[in-house]
Amino acid sequence: MMRYLIALMCFFTLQNVYADMTLTIMDQDNKPVSDAVILLSKESVSTPDAVAIMDQIDESFVPRVLAIQKGQYVNFPNSDDIRHHVYSFSKPKAFEIKLYKGSEIPPIAFDKPGLVVLGCNIHDDMIGYIIVADNSYVIKTDKDGKASLPVKQGDIVTLWSERFIEGVNTTKEINITNDTEQTLSLELLPPIEIMDHSMGYGFGKKQW
Known part of the structure; x- marks a missing residue:
């Protein structure tokens, strides 16, 4: 019985360590920031x-x-x-x-x-x-400003956004403060107006 309890505790501990957390990026107007890029150097990824x-x-x-x-x-x-x-x-x-x-x-x-x-x-x-x-973990935020990351509390990730006031060559380090979800509010330049091409034509898409 004791061996079973120890194994069960280890299972839930590993789940907590390796479960993905959700990071949400918002701007000063409380609007989601899409296409922000998040890099996690500790996670090695092959080409x-x-x-x-x-x-x-x-x-x-x-x-x-x-x-x-x-x-x-x-x-x-x-x-x-x-x-x-x-x-x-x-x-x-x-x-x-x-x-x-x-x-x-x-x-x-x-x-x-x-x-x-x-x-x-x-x-x-x-x-x-x-x-x-x-060759490290990289992901973009979606239209809702969200990204799922294999991180835990205490980890540090690198954030890039075209809308950084300091310019496009800027990156910022973000401290992860929660194991499940975290929302970050940033002072940014206004959103870039981009046409929605999701239903249009393009390479590998249907020609209309």
């Missing part, structure tokens, strides 16, 4: 074989924020009927894809961790971001 996709739809990068692992490849299809000229001057990955349409461009490897800011030489308002994690 996925899958090629990530940064599409171009309605003169916008879709998704606007992409989180990948170091060594992962990214495809840059152009689903618009016009040509785009994608480039980045960012230190982790400077590259250029000159005027093109369609999806025949070979994928590009991102072999250094950090923030890669994307632009288009033809359309100045096209901005996109690729967060390259150093």
Whole structure:
């Protein structure tokens, strides 16, 4: 009987340690912050074989924020009927894809961790971001500002958001204070208005 109780206690202890907690990010107006990126360096992650996709739809990068692992490849299809000229001057990955349409461009490897800011030489308002994690756990907040993390009270995670007042090159360390859920309120720049492409066309989607 004692052996059973000890095993049961160990089971619930491990559940408490390894169960995911929910982190919610809100802005000063109590509105959810989507596309915030959270990194957890203590969790090692291998480089996925899958090629990530940064599409171009309605003169916008879709998704606007992409989180990948170091060594992962990214495809840059152009689903618009016009040509785009994608480039980045960012230190982790400077590259250029000159005027093109369609999806025949070979994928590009991102072999250094950090923030890669994307632009288009033809359309100045096209901005996109690729967060390259150093083979560690990375996740984006959803439309409700929520993310599920394999952390516990006392852990520290790194947070990035395009809306940081200090600029896009800023990251902040966040202390986890609860094992199940935690809400964080931040003073941020106003939300970026982005068109909803979820029902539209795009690489791997139905053409309307």
